[in-house]
Amino acid sequence: MKAATASRDVLIGRLIEAIDDQAAHLGRRRVQLRSLADCLVERDERSLELLLEEIARAVAHQAELDGRLDAARTGLAGALGKPPDRLTLGEIAEALDEPARDLVAARRRQLIQAIEAFQQQHVHTSVLLLEGIRINRMLLEAVFPHSRGVTTYRAGGQDPWRPDTGLVDAER
Numbered sequence: 001m002k003a004a005t006a007s008r009d010v011l012i013g014r015l016i017e018a019i020d021d022q023a024a025h026l027g028r029r030r031v032q033l034r035s036l037a038d039c040l041v042e043r044d045e046r047s048l049e050l051l052l053e054e055i056a057r058a059v060a061h062q063a064e065l066d067g068r069l070d071a072a073r074t075g076l077a078g079a080l081g082k083p084p085d086r087l088t089l090g091e092i093a094e095a096l097d098e099p100a101r102d103l104v105a106a107r108r109r110q111l112i113q114a115i116e117a118f119q120q121q122h123v124h125t126s127v128l129l130l131e132g133i134r135i136n137r138m139l140l141e142a143v144f145p146h147s148r149g150v151t152t153y154r155a156g157g158q159d160p161w162r163p164d165t166g167l168v169d170a171e172r
Contacts, residue, residue: 011076012100015092018069019107025065026114029058033121037128 032055039048073092077084080095089111093104 008076008079009100011072011079012096012104015069015072015076016103016107018065018072019089019104019111022065022069023107023111023114025058025062026111026118029055029062030114030118030121032058033118033125037125040128040132 032051035051036048036055038044039051073087073089074084076092077087080092082091082095089104089108093101093108096104
């Protein structure tokens with residue numbers, strides 16, 4: 001019986017560690033989104049390039065973290081005699097005894113808070129991008145009100161612009 005309890009404690013420890021790593025990673029991703037917004041506002045292209053490389057690495061790291069969390073959740077579900085395919089962290093916490101239940105439930109709440117903060121920053125950054133697009137379009141339409149098209153420039157070179165176009169150019 002002690003071996004089963006020790007094994008379960010190890011599995012709970014792995015789950016807690018995986019949840020903590022996920023929450024910390026989400027915090028770093030939130031900071032990256034905030035930095036992205038700052039780079040866009042300040043038009044700091046060099047910092048933006050470095051940040052985009054960092055974001056690409058973070059996306060790759062997210063897959064590893066997701067795998068670790070899923071493995072920890074699946075292992076603990078098996079030790080609890082539960083089907084792992086749809087067992088949530090809340091259900092795991094409910095199935096545990098008192099000290100572990102509180103620990104997992106607290107970490108779950110922390111993870112939820114990290115997710116909500118990340119989502120809020122994502123919305124903020126998305127709105128900033130959309131507002132920038134809207135303002136640029138309004139400026140172009142004000143400067144060239146009866147124009148059929150204007151050549152604009154971006155980092156990659158020329159970029160033709162036509163009035164009354166949507167956000168997505170279907171021709172590309």
